[in-house]
Amino acid sequence: MSIPGTIPETRRPVGLVARLERRLGETGILLLFLAPAMLVIAVAQFYPLASSAILSFFDWSLARSPTVGPFIGLDNYARTFKDPIFAGTVTFTIVFAISSTLLQLACGLGIALLTVGESYTLRFVRTLLMLPMVIAPIAVGTIWRMILAARVGPLNQGLAAIGIDGPNWLGDPMWAAFSLIMIDAWEWTPFVAVTLTAALTSLPGDLLRAASVDGAGRWKSFRYIVFPMILPVLVLVAMFRLIEAFLTLDIVFTTTAGGPGYATHTLSFWIYQQGLKYFNISYAAASSWIMLLACVGIALAFLAWRRQVGKWQVSR
Amino acid sequence: MNLAVRLGRATLIAIALVVALAPFVVLFLNSLRPADEFLSAGSGLVPSHITFEHYAEIFDPRGDTFRYLLNSLIITTTSTIIAVLLGAMAAYALARLKLPFRLSIVIGVMFLVIRFYPKITVALPYFLLMRQFNLLDTHLAVIIAHVSLTVPFVVWMLLAFFEDFPRELEQAAIVDGCGPIRRFMLIVVPLMTPALAAAAVLTAFMSWNEFLMASTVAPNFAKTLPVRISGFITDKGILWGSMSAMSSVIVIPVALFALFTQRYLARGLTVGAVKG
Amino acid sequence: MSSVSLSSIEKKYGEVSAVRDLDLEIRDGEFMSLLGPSGCGKTTTLNMIAGLELPTSGTIRIGDRDVTRLTAMHRDIAMVFQSYALYPHMTVERNMGFALMVRGHRPDEIARRVARASEMLSLGDYLGRYPRQLSGGQRQRVALGRALVREPEVFLLDEPLSNLDAVLRVQTRAELSGLFKSLGTTAVYVTHDQAEAMTMSDRIAVFSHGRLQQVGEPLEIYRAPANRFVASFVGSPPMTFLDAVLGEGGEIVSGDLRLSAPVALAGARPGQPIVVGIRPEDVRLADEGLPAIVDVIEHLGSLQVVHLTAAGERIVAQLPEDARLRRGDAVRVRLEPAQLYLFDADAGASIYTPGRNDRSPSHTETSK
Numbered sequence: 010m011s012i013p014g015t016i017p018e019t020r021r022p023v024g025l026v027a028r029l030e031r032r033l034g035e036t037g038i039l040l041l042f043l044a045p046a047m048l049v050i051a052v053a054q055f056y057p058l059a060s061s062a063i064l065s066f067f068d069w070s071l072a073r074s075p076t077v078g079p080f081i082g083l084d085n086y087a088r089t090f091k092d093p094i095f096a097g098t099v100t101f102t103i104v105f106a107i108s109s110t111l112l113q114l115a116c117g118l119g120i121a122l123l124t125v126g127e128s129y130t131l132r133f134v135r136t137l138l139m140l141p142m143v144i145a146p147i148a149v150g151t152i153w154r155m156i157l158a159a160r161v162g163p164l165n166q167g168l169a170a171i172g173i174d175g176p177n178w179l180g181d182p183m184w185a186a187f188s189l190i191m192i193d194a195w196e197w198t199p200f201v202a203v204t205l206t207a208a209l210t211s212l213p214g215d216l217l218r219a220a221s222v223d224g225a226g227r228w229k230s231f232r233y234i235v236f237p238m239i240l241p242v243l244v245l246v247a248m249f250r251l252i253e254a255f256l257t258l259d260i261v262f263t264t265t266a267g268g269p270g271y272a273t274h275t276l277s278f279w280i281y282q283q284g285l286k287y288f289n290i291s292y293a294a295a296s297s298w299i300m301l302l303a304c305v306g307i308a309l310a311f312l313a314w315r316r317q318v319g320k321w322q323v324s325r
Numbered sequence: 326m327n328l329a330v331r332l333g334r335a336t337l338i339a340i341a342l343v344v345a346l347a348p349f350v351v352l353f354l355n356s357l358r359p360a361d362e363f364l365s366a367g368s369g370l371v372p373s374h375i376t377f378e379h380y381a382e383i384f385d386p387r388g389d390t391f392r393y394l395l396n397s398l399i400i401t402t403t404s405t406i407i408a409v410l411l412g413a414m415a416a417y418a419l420a421r422l423k424l425p426f427r428l429s430i431v432i433g434v435m436f437l438v439i440r441f442y443p444k445i446t447v448a449l450p451y452f453l454l455m456r457q458f459n460l461l462d463t464h465l466a467v468i469i470a471h472v473s474l475t476v477p478f479v480v481w482m483l484l485a486f487f488e489d490f491p492r493e494l495e496q497a498a499i500v501d502g503c504g505p506i507r508r509f510m511l512i513v514v515p516l517m518t519p520a521l522a523a524a525a526v527l528t529a530f531m532s533w534n535e536f537l538m539a540s541t542v543a544p545n546f547a548k549t550l551p552v553r554i555s556g557f558i559t560d561k562g563i564l565w566g567s568m569s570a571m572s573s574v575i576v577i578p579v580a581l582f583a584l585f586t587q588r589y590l591a592r593g594l595t596v597g598a599v600k601g
Numbered sequence: 602m603s604s605v606s607l608s609s610i611e612k613k614y615g616e617v618s619a620v621r622d623l624d625l626e627i628r629d630g631e632f633m634s635l636l637g638p639s640g641c642g643k644t645t646t647l648n649m650i651a652g653l654e655l656p657t658s659g660t661i662r663i664g665d666r667d668v669t670r671l672t673a674m675h676r677d678i679a680m681v682f683q684s685y686a687l688y689p690h691m692t693v694e695r696n697m698g699f700a701l702m703v704r705g706h707r708p709d710e711i712a713r714r715v716a717r718a719s720e721m722l723s724l725g726d727y728l729g730r731y732p733r734q735l736s737g738g739q740r741q742r743v744a745l746g747r748a749l750v751r752e753p754e755v756f757l758l759d760e761p762l763s764n765l766d767a768v769l770r771v772q773t774r775a776e777l778s779g780l781f782k783s784l785g786t787t788a789v790y791v792t793h794d795q796a797e798a799m800t801m802s803d804r805i806a807v808f809s810h811g812r813l814q815q816v817g818e819p820l821e822i823y824r825a826p827a828n829r830f831v832a833s834f835v836g837s838p839p840m841t842f843l844d845a846v847l848g849e850g851g852e853i854v855s856g857d858l859r860l861s862a863p864v865a866l867a868g869a870r871p872g873q874p875i876v877v878g879i880r881p882e883d884v885r886l887a888d889e890g891l892p893a894i895v896d897v898i899e900h901l902g903s904l905q906v907v908h909l910t911a912a913g914e915r916i917v918a919q920l921p922e923d924a925r926l927r928r929g930d931a932v933r934v935r936l937e938p939a940q941l942y943l944f945d946a947d948a949g950a951s952i953y954t955p956g957r958n959d960r961s962p963s964h965t966e967t968s969k
Binding site (some may be wrong): 500502516 | 653
Binding site (some may be wrong): 027049056123138156256262265298305 | 334
């Protein structure tokens with residue numbers, strides 16, 4: 010028997026899948042497609058995020074009590090802002106993130122311009138240059154810890170060979186900060202280079218030919234044509250890198266462990282220590298929400314900038 | 326002039342290559358260096374003789390390294406498969422759903438936001454949640470965390486690809502009698518394999534290298550290699566040889582894998598930024 | 602085989618109406634063209650018949666079934682897309698058999714139907730190839746074959762010839778026409794090319810700005826256009842239009858130009874502003890008649906298209922090549938009053954056409 014208004018049974022799509030598709034309809038199936046990803050993210054990201062927001066208003070240290078303490082309003086936040094170590098941590102994190110990002114952008118753009126091209130050699134060079142970013146950040150830390158070891162590290166031994174007495178890279182507060190910036194730049198310059206190479210490659214070749222017909226030299230065609238056209242990508246890359254540098258945790262772990270003293274505590278590292286070492290759960294939650302809001306602020310500012318420099322890409 | 330430019334370019338590229346690759350060489354050589362040479366200054370870059378004692382030590386059958394390696398492999402493969410599958414399904418749904426009030430854009434932005442907040446905010450409550458479920462120190466706890474971190478990347482990458490997917494091809498499949506499940510399985514997925522491969526490669530790297538979540542919820546039995554490495558540091562005194570060997574174990578396979586999957590890796594990394 | 606009936610169809614995208622107030626009856630076994638410029642609603646209409654889009658309001662029936670709310674996969678239609686939309690990862694054979702497989706037909710049945718269709722379209726040698734390995738014409742035939750194996754109630758074709766080069770297009774046009782005549786299945790064919798519509802169709806539905814302008818047999822559309830838009834869109838070279846006024850005593854006055862009005866209109870509504878349409882092939886050279894000057898001549902080989910100026914108005918004429926003309930020649934032309942097309946100046950509705958005049962100007966239906 011066939012339902013009135015539908016195709017006779019023999020001509021309809023058949024089978025279990027077809028029955029399911031008919032039962033749930035187009036929208037039903039698509040919602041079903043969306044559901045598992047949403048569920049995982051809700052459980053493992055948004056629920057913890059919300060619960061962290063709630064915890065930040067309570068007084069709870071797992072070291073003192075296994076259950077959540079009393080509601081204390083904004084006390085955790087007030088305490089965070091009064092904490093001198095937090096202030097020092099913020100200062101270091103900002104200096105670290107900005108210098109490292111600028112360094113990466115400069116080196117990455119340079120490498121992209123040097124290695125853009127489709128020849129086999131250049132492609133292979135690009136692949137090799139990509140390696141620092143694909144390995145575990147934790148391992149990046151151990152590698153550099155070995156290289157920078159004050160007495161026996163290859164870097165200082167090399168410097169000694171040409172008569173320079175190398176500094177205690179990871180032991181001196183200033184040099185430790187400098188080293189971390191270098192390490193982060195070493196690890197992530199490839200990301201900038203890969204992305205900008207893609208942006209350069211996607212530029213229409215006609216455009217550069219047109220520019221050279223118009224008589225623009227290398228510098229001028231870069232300054233007035235190439236750079237403005239890759240600027241939207243550059244801004245996005247800067248945003249990704251700045252935020253991720255802001256959140257740096259892994260390399261601090263295996264190089265300086267935040268030291269000497271608190272000299273190289275990044276925000277993430279400090280919060281990690283508060284939460285997972287000292288188990289000041291609600292205090293760590295409050296600090297991490299301060300950081301979260303800062304990150305969202307940075308992202309919004311960059312996205313606005315991106316829109317500004319990308320105006321020419323929008324038709325209408 | 327032209328020759329000078331080319332020479333200068335080659336020199337700069339050579340310098341970049343040395344800076345990028347030298348640390349790998351140092352690491353690998355150190356993993357083969359006899360233990361006593363680590364403590365004496367002036368032992369040179371190349372070890373006096375090559376030894377495999379550190380590898381033998383970390384792969385001692387009585388030790389746990391094999392288990393950590395296995396943990397890492399299990400977690401990486403499982404997370405990758407699940408993340409790409411769920412991500413592809415979600416991206417397809419987002420691209421095709423006609424939801425009211427631009428709801429699909431809201432959901433899309435939700436996926437994007439995950440890239441922009443500190444994971445440390447999530448790590449602690451996630452630890453508490455897993456404790457509640459009795460899942461602490463299990464593969465599953467790490468896998469769920471890794472999937473939740475990588476699915477947003479997969480979704481955003483594939484959304485960009487779906488935008489270019491020819492509309493008429495899917496309309497033809499509809500007329501031929503395919504609902505969304507079969508359109509996805511029989512038409513979309515086979516034609517998207519390069520994009521899916523790119524997503525998979527990227528996810529695998531992220532999962533293999535991830536430290537924070539793994540160290541939070543799996544400190545012992547389900548420990549992954551990155552978490553194990555951090556252990557070498559916090560112990561009193563550093564076991565240079567073992568640490569180099571262990572780092573080589575985690576770095577070298579990944580570096581080789583990257584050389585072979587470079588095409589997909591570059592595509593996966595750039596699609597978000599370049600295609601906007 | 603089935604008829605298709607659309608009644609009171611409206612399709613809105615947000616606030617914009619893509620199709621308005623559409624009533625259209627496609628008969629069983631008929632080859633119907635939907636003709637119009639881009640954005641006129643013809644493709645939207647086709648997609649609604651297919652079920653790829655659902656109408657905002659109105660009813661669609663295929664045969665005796667109301668399919669208004671059924672999506673494409675549950676309607677028994679087959680479609681040929683403009684880009685062909687062949688599955689790149691399937692061979693020609695799999696492409697053609699895919700729909701049957703999805704619909705659960707038995708393998709031997711699928712093989713039989715694919716074999717038959719590929720024979721009809723001489724695709725037998727290419728069954729193992731992938732779409733990328735085929736020429737444009739072959740791809741077009743595969744797309745057609747994919748529809749044929751379905752043996753559907755209705756074929757829908759969305760500008761299937763527009764991606765072919767000019768020579769192949771004319772050749773395929775004839776083949777396609779013959780094929781559908783022999784199949785006898787209802788077919789709806791979307792095109793912006795009036796020559797395709799004229800040569801292939803049993804009837805044509807002309808669309809503009811989301812509204813159906815006229816439905817009729819090709820010659821009826823040509824000789825009795827319902828309004829100025831239909832008259833201008835159908836015919837090549839296009840009709841010449843002159844702004845004019847109906848004068849006293851059966852005259853049409855356009856500037857300094859005076860023409861005799863068709864007999865049927867003699868003495869009617871003097872002073873009414875109208876638009877006069879002149880088909881280029883209705884303009885004849887004569888010994889006596891309107892004096893005109895030759896401006897431009899376009900030679901087509903068998904015919905020539907001559908742009909003339911007569912009493913300050915430009916008129917296009919299509920003349921045989923044996924009339925030896927040159928730029929600047931003074932000639933005299935004759936216009937049969939009965940061959941003129943007269944339209945209302947404001948609404949554009951037809952007042953007089955050389956074709957049937959015994960009906961209301963819009964939504965013409967032929968009686969069979």
